[in-house]
Amino acid sequence: MRIHPTAIIEDGARLHESVTVGPYSIVESGAVIGEGCRLDSCVRIYANTRLGAENRVCHGTTLGSEPQDLSFTPDKARPLVIGDRNHFKEGVNISCGIKSEDGTRIGDDNYWMAFSHAGHDCIVGDRNIFANTATLAGHVEVGDRVFLSGQVAVHQFCRIGSYAMVAGVTGVAQDVPPFALADGHRARMLGLNVVGLRRNGFSQEQRKRIKEVYRLVFRSGLRLAEALVRAEHEYPGPETEQIVQFIQSSRRGLISFA
Template sequence: MSMNIHPTAIIEDGAQLHESVTVGPYSIIESGAVIGEGCRIESCVRIFGATRMGAHNRVCHGVTLGSEPQDLTFTPDKARPLVIGDRNHFKENVNISCGIKSEEGSRIGHDNYWMAFSHAGHDCIVGDRNVFANTATLAGHVEVEDGVFLSGQVAVHQFCRIGSYAMVAGVTGVAQDVPPFALADGHRARMLGLNLVGLKRNGFNQEQRNRIKAVYRLVLRSGLRLAEALVRAEREYPGPETDHIVQFIQSSRRGLISFG
């Protein structure tokens, strides 16, 4: 095998590493862990046995993946997988817990960027191309869709959802769902408007941005009952962005953050 493993690293029997994986000094990879092609494991990393990792991920100094959940009911027999996709980048001292409550466990998609000390608790579901700034924190069971930006010291309450292409400003506590395409801020997050910078960066054209704006104006500022506003939004502003917003709101369990 052509793996480049530092002599101080500990690779337990039963860990499965692709031959192209590199492992830095003093890192530990437990039995049962699976590490895919081209992954780079740097120094003092701990990868627990419940972790299943795809290809070309970078795991920087001090990261812990698949660690014991911070849940008082946890016992080792309850551990469920942490499944990680491809091309994720975990900066220094990131911590991601394994699952405990659901058979699927904790799930991380592709191309996510986790800055230093960010954290995802047990049974979180994270999509693709999200950015988690320093110390951004997801409690258990949080769902993050795609293209989200969580700024520094954002704290997301358990069971909350963050819709696609939303941005949450720094030092914000999120206690309810943040709808897609929104910009949120506040001691308790509130919706200030649209995440226009993020929408432009992700290729949303003027027509799409206008549609999103019109839907939220109708839903949040028309004075209509929510159910009626959603029906009118689908009828008056048809398109995939509208469908996404309507589906997200209708499926919310914790309610949405306030507007303004």
């Protein structure tokens, strides 16, 4: 274990012997830091934070800090649980949980650019990219391989489906369905995230299936429930199932189609 002499490791913190801690960083009592993690300078890891293996935490990042919720008191704190191989760039802030027993949860292989933020009780999947100052309010759910561009702001309780992309300076006030490309002062669906789908190995047949499902949902003039039934019947496949399940479970409704 390599710990800079200016770093503070409180009694009760648990660090794997392979962990590196840089100057002026603080790891509070109760935090758990997994194998191969690297904490750069001026990092603060708050109590109730759990980091898996090989996470990189850059200068000034704070993980597990008090949520920005006026009802918060220390006894209400819930965990921040982080998986493996995440990269947190400078100034990233992720809050601990407060409302749910599982707290805030971050998966594996996510890349958080400078000053991005996830609020309390967010659930984030794997291999997502959050560009500079991308912000998730509390209770936001993000699937896998999502790209949130710079200065995107996601309203609390919204969901971002897997393989979606949201353009820069976009306010997201409703759910963004899987595979979609969204943009606008208030996000609207422009079409499919075609580049992202190609990069992630989706075949032409799969991309066509997704396109036809969304054509039924947004362009056919059918009632939503009828459109979803027809989509499952006419375009069966895992992508269709994912879209239908996402839409049926939406609580805030979907963004509109431009």
